[in-house]
Amino acid sequence: MKRIVLVAAVGLALCASWTHANGATISGKIVDAAGKAVEGVTVSAFDDDRKQSVSVFSQDDGSFSISGLRNVTFNVRARLMGQLDEWQEDVDAGATSLSFTMKAATGEDLEDQRTADSGFSMLKWDNMKDKENYKMMCTYCHQSGSRGWRTPEKPVDWETMIRRMDGFGGLYRHTQKTLVKRLVETYSDEAVAKWPAFVPPPAPQGVATQARITEWDMGQQFKVMIHDLELGPDGLVYAVDMAQNAVVTLDPATGQRELYRFPGRYRGPHSIELGNDGHMWFTLCSSxxxxxxxxxxxxxxxxxxxxxxxxxxxxxxxxxxxDDPQGLIWYTDAGSNSCFSMHPETLKVKEYKLLRGDQAVGAGKGESRGITPYGIDISPVDGTIWYSKLNGNRIGRIDPNAEDGNIKEWNPPFRGPRRLHVAADGMVWVPGFGSGVFGKFDPKTEEWKVYDLPNADNQIPYALNIDPKGYVWICGTGSDSLQRFDPKTESLVEFRMPSRVTYTREIEFDADGNIWTCNSNGPARHTERGFGSIIKLEVIGDELKVANN
Incomplete structure (x- = not known):
């Protein structure tokens, strides 16, 4: 779908370029208590009328500049982990001498900044297998360890929450017996008071500060789940609001939002893709x-x-x-051991029965609860279909030119392959949700190369995608970040998101190589403002942009 996405996003790119060039600018400087410049501070200008913010990072001299703003007043926030948030309200567009002095955060103010991966690290396990099982079963839709997640107070509250989520169904038997006790002993107010003080990571530097992030709050507060998004040929961003049984649209140029409900009963709209016919297609998981x-x-x-x-x-x-003249729609079914193709005009469906667990290459055991065919992508090299089995712990390949699909599966050397993608060179990139890693699989040699994310044991990378320049972008689903990996240098850059509790599930790219994703932590009440959001990340610097040719 990359060709269509690039064409569809031209309107977005042109609009963004015009806005940056002609909009107003707010600029200033960040210093510490001693008057020394501070690099890596996230400076956000909030446009309350549009429920939108634009964020940049302070540079090594402490300076910042937010361009392309409307001619209205903004509330401006300076944020850096380990420091108190600093605000200036009713700032006029065009202000050029804002000054923020950062002050160290302590006590509860510091604890409020703890990211979910740090909070999750406080939950101790007897072995890594038990920890990965918990991650697989209890972080499907939300972060584990965030401040909002830690609201239950008594054992009965924790048990009620857990049974509501999954009924202990996929957790190991011995974990089911001890989990409530573990949670209370780790996350009660009394237990948290005994935690070691949160040690913030170093401030972003260099490339990690070369980003502009625009975030639009979406949906009804506390009653929203913006699961996936897609860029439209009309310049709009389309997204799925599972909580409202609806498709929502965003016009990035005006901030205009619209909602279109699916007809009839609740259908569970889940994922969205732009078809070759120019319309949006969806999976409806509940119906x-x-x-x-x-x-x-x-x-x-x-x-x-x-x-x-x-x-x-x-x-x-x-x-x-x-490149498929038929425009077939390929999709996984997480409730069965099958993948399907559907013709967009005749609506004829073909089912591909996937392999049993013992038929995978290097199989062995690995099933936890069900099999869960999950992510899917199409190789730009040969058109083969690649899929993952989240709980079956497999990736597989379907040959669409073979009647039976000539299906083959492999067992990755990590836990929880989720939303994978195939690069232009045919390499299959796979996030290891349960293990906190991501891997590259070579279909020719059938060999893996695995890379740890920072603090891997506590990470839950939901999805990844490869931009047109070949960079691999990975969802920092548990750490409020997006990670960019360069396969040539094997270097990783972390871009921090401006909002706390940013749970990302899908990544798309526009014609300029800008990154689009959404915050879909469910429930939304865990998030900083109680909304879902659509997020655009622009990397600043020509060497990192995609050539428009």
Whole structure:
């Protein structure tokens, strides 16, 4: 789908360029209590009317500049872990001499800054296998360890929350017996008071400060879940609001938002992709259906189209090959051991039965609860379909030119392969959600190379994607970050998100190589403002941008 995304995003890119060039600028300097310049401070200008913020980072001389702003007043915040947030309100667009003096955070103010991965690290386990099992079962939809997540007070409150989430179903038996006690002993107010003080990571430097991040709050406060997003050919951003059974749109140029509900009962809209027919396609996980949203008429087509009334029990992630003349829609079904293809015009569905656990290359055991076909992508080299099994702990390949798919599967050397992508050179990049790593699989040699994320044992990378320059972008789902990996130098750069509790699930790119993702922590009440959001990250510097040719 990369070709269509690039074409579709031209309007977004041109609009963004015009806005930066013609909008107002707020600039200033950040210093510490001694008057020394501070690098790496996130400076955010909040446009309350549009529920939007634009953030940049202070440079090594302490300076910052936020350009492309509307001619209105803004509330401006300076934020750096280990320091108190500093605010200046009602700042006029065009202000050029803002000055912030950072002061050290202590006590509760410092604890409030603790990221989820740090909070999760306080939960001790007898072995890594038990810890990975917990990560796999209890961080599917939200961070574990954040301040908002730690709200239950009594054992019965924790037990109620856990049973509501998963009913202990996928946790090991011995973990089920001890989990509530572990949680209370780790996360009660009395226990937290005994934690060692939070040690903030070093401030961002160099490339990690060369970013501009725009964030739009989306949906109804506390009643929203912006799961996935896609860039439209009309310059709009389309996203799925699972909580509202709806498609939502955002016009980045104006901030205008619209909501279109799926007809009838709750259907569980989950994932979204732009089809070769120019319309948006969705998986509907609760109703076991697929859907099309016509961008011109704003009408939905809901389809089951298979011999049985329910084609799948949990249609999950979908992808479409931009070079496929049929425009087939490929998707996983997390509730069965199958992948499907669907013709966008005839709505004819073909099912591909995937392999049993013992049929994978280097298989052995690895199932926890179910199999869960999950991520899916299409190789730009040969058009083969690649998928992951989250709980089955496999990645696999389908040959769409073979009647039976000529399916083959491999067992990765880490836990929890989630939303994978295939690079332009055919390498398959896979996030290891349970292990806190990401890996590169070579289909020719069938060999893996695995890379740890920082603080890997406590990370939960949900998804990754490869931009047109070849950089691998990984969701820092548990650390409020996006990670950029250069396969040539094997170097990793962390870009911090401006909002606390930023749980990301999907990554897209526009024509300029800018990164788009969304915050979909569920429940939204855990997040800093109680909303979902759409996020755009622009890396500053020509050497990091994508050539428009």
């Amino acid at each position: 076991g259906e697929m859907a099309k949203f016509d961008l011109q008429t704003k009408k939905f087509t809901i389809t089951s189209s298979a011999e049985t009334a329910r084609r799948g029990s949990y249609p999950h992630t979908l992808r479409i090959n931009p």
